Amino acid sequence: MDLFDKLKGRPSPLGPFTSEGYGYYTYPRLEGPLGPEMKFNDNDVVVWSINDYLGVGSNEEIKKTDTAATEEFTLSAPMGARLMTGNSTEHEALEQELAEFVHKPDALLLNYGYQGIMSAIHALVDRNDFLIYDELSHACIVDGKQLAMADKSVFKHNDIESFKKQLFRAAGKMKENSSILVVTEGVFGMTGDLGILEEIIALKEEVPFRLLVDDAHGIGTLGEDGSGTGTQLGCQDGIDIYFGTFAKAFALIGAFIASEPPVIEFLKANARSQVFAKSLPYPMVVSARKRLQMIKEHPEWREQLWSNTLKLREGLKEIGYNVLPSESPVTPVLTQGSTKLCQDIMRKLREEHGVFVSGVAYPVVPKGTVLIRLIPTAAHTDAHIDKTLKAFSAIKDFVETAEAKISA
Ligand SMILES: Cc1ncc(COP(=O)(O)O)c(C=O)c1O
Numbered sequence: 001m002d003l004f005d006k007l008k009g010r011p012s013p014l015g016p017f018t019s020e021g022y023g024y025y026t027y028p029r030l031e032g033p034l035g036p037e038m039k040f041n042d043n044d045v046v047v048w049s050i051n052d053y054l055g056v057g058s059n060e061e062i063k064k065t066d067t068a069a070t071e072e073f074t075l076s077a078p079m080g081a082r083l084m085t086g087n088s089t090e091h092e093a094l095e096q097e098l099a100e101f102v103h104k105p106d107a108l109l110l111n112y113g114y115q116g117i118m119s120a121i122h123a124l125v126d127r128n129d130f131l132i133y134d135e136l137s138h139a140c141i142v143d144g145k146q147l148a149m150a151d152k153s154v155f156k157h158n159d160i161e162s163f164k165k166q167l168f169r170a171a172g173k174m175k176e177n178s179s180i181l182v183v184t185e186g187v188f189g190m191t192g193d194l195g196i197l198e199e200i201i202a203l204k205e206e207v208p209f210r211l212l213v214d215d216a217h218g219i220g221t222l223g224e225d226g227s228g229t230g231t232q233l234g235c236q237d238g239i240d241i242y243f244g245t246f247a248k249a250f251a252l253i254g255a256f257i258a259s260e261p262p263v264i265e266f267l268k269a270n271a272r273s274q275v276f277a278k279s280l281p282y283p284m285v286v287s288a289r290k291r292l293q294m295i296k297e298h299p300e301w302r303e304q305l306w307s308n309t310l311k312l313r314e315g316l317k318e319i320g321y322n323v324l325p326s327e328s329p330v331t332p333v334l335t336q337g338s339t340k341l342c343q344d345i346m347r348k349l350r351e352e353h354g355v356f357v358s359g360v361a362y363p364v365v366p367k368g369t370v371l372i373r374l375i376p377t378a379a380h381t382d383a384h385i386d387k388t389l390k391a392f393s394a395i396k397d398f399v400e401t402a403e404a405k406i407s408a
Contacts, residue, residue: 024347028040029041030047030049030050034052034057034251035052035055035057035379036379036381040350043351045356046354046355046356047356048355048356048357048358048374048375049358049373049374050377051247051375052248052249052251053248053249053329054220054221054249054302054305054377054378055301055378055379056250056251056291056301058379061290062290065286065290069286070283073286074281075281075283076281077281078279078281079278080279081277081278082279083275086278087279088282088285090285091279091280091285094288094292095256099258102227102236102244102258103237104242104258104260105259105260105261106258106263106264108268109285110256110271110273111253111255111273111274111277111278112255113244113247114143115273116243116255116256116274117141117144117212117243117255117257118143118144118273119144119147120212120257120267121141121148121212122271123266123271124267125181126149127149128175129178129179130151130152130170130174130180131148131151131152131153132152132163132170132180132182133145133182133184134184134185135154135155135157136157136158136191137183137214138185138216140214141185144183150181153169153170154166158196163182163196163200167206167207168207170207179209179210180209181209181210181211181212182209182211183212184197185215185216186213186214186215186216186222186230187215187221188217189217190365191324191371192217192324192327192328192331192332193325194232194233195229197233197235197239198233198234198238201235201239204238210241211238211239211240211241212241212243213229213230213241213242213243215228215230216243216244216247217329218232219244219249219250220250221248221249221329222328225296225299226296228244240263241258241259242259243256243258244256246288249295250288250292252284252291253280254280254288305329305376305377306329308376308378308380311382311385312374312376312388312389315385319392319393321333321335321392321396329375329376329377330373330375331374331375332371333373334369335369335370335372335399335402336368336369336370336403337361337369337399337402338361338370341370341402342360342370345395346358346359348395348398349392349395352391352394352395353387353394354387355387357374358372359371359372374388
């Protein structure tokens with residue numbers, strides 16, 4: 001059979017959203033300058049779907065740095081992988097600043113977080129090792145696991161008993177040259193709950209292992225200095241390998257891993273997606289340094305983010321929505337319903353109220369449930385929040401009727 005013909009029959013993970021909803025539910029075109037107000041299909045919308053948590057992406061000083069760095073260095077340079085010709089003092093300076101920011105001795109810059117963490121997991125463990133990860137881990141961890149040669153096992157999301165079971169199972173099968181790598185997240189991006197880092201770390205006393213934490217949503221948003229979930233929970237020292245991306249609070253492309261110097265040195269030679277790929281262009285690196293500096297200098301951005309988060313969340317609860325108990329700015333609203341309801345909520349909010357939210361239905365969440373996820377940022381204003389709460393209030397009867405139908 002021709003491969004292309006075969007592809008036509010393959011099920012899509014996006015289900016009914018794929019073809020009917022292209023450009024609307026999937027691959028929507030959000031245009032205009034980045035910020036809480038953008039254009040969707042030529043209409044003005046208040047956007048609750050982008051992870052520019054601190055409003056960095058619309059900051060004028062940062063925009064100037066981006067322009068100046070592009071003029072000075074161009075988007076082309078440096079050329080080649082870092083290992084060969086793509087390294088620079090800017091790249092190295094950024095690594096040192098990132099390491100210091102997250103309270104680790106050393107760091108390695110990654111072109112994309114997804115590829116970087118995937119390769120790191122692949123590189124860190126061999127066939128004698130054990131890899132244990134949370135079942136709700138991001139796709140990059142799951143794909144890293146697919147590449148890894150280790151014995152793999154998964155524990156139920158944030159369930160310490162389930163984790164213990166896998167840890168002790170691994171401990172029972174260890175050979176002299178076996179090691180254990182545990183991978184979880186600081187903040188789980190769909191539901192906003194934090195990884196049970198302290199409980200996991202406490203178990204190192206019973207069975208030694210190393211812990212890698214993907215803190216994509218925690219960096220910049222959590223911890224009194226913005227250094228992430230470990231700092232927020234008071235257990236940053238127990239994280240052996242810290243991963244952060246620029247894709248959220250830094251509103252940029254790129255990421256990093258921070259750890260002890262020998263681990264970083266090892267990854268510099270062995271993280272294949274970095275060794276064999278062109279390095280980040282200068283403007284990205286220069287701008288990442290500027291963004292980091294400004295995030296450090298402006299703790300009030302984080303305060304604003306949290307104040308907006310709480311206003312939005314309390315408002316939604318007052319209207320009667322079921323807001324899941326998130327410990328991060330991620331604000332998940334759960335209702336009963338079908339994929340159709342999920343689409344209807346998004347469509348009504350966008351078309352009738354100028355409010356852009358994203359939602360997910362089965363198979364991302366259990367059958368019969370719909371999760372609408374709102375991402376507040378420091379750049380949202382009270383007016384944006386009021387407008388959004390009015391919109392959610394206006395569609396409440398519609399959502400309730402659909403919920404009633406599903407539970408009948
Ligand atoms: C939890 C998590 N890990 C990793 C990534 C991948 O990072 P990047 O966008 O830098 O590839 C994302 C998405 O950005 C994420 O949400």
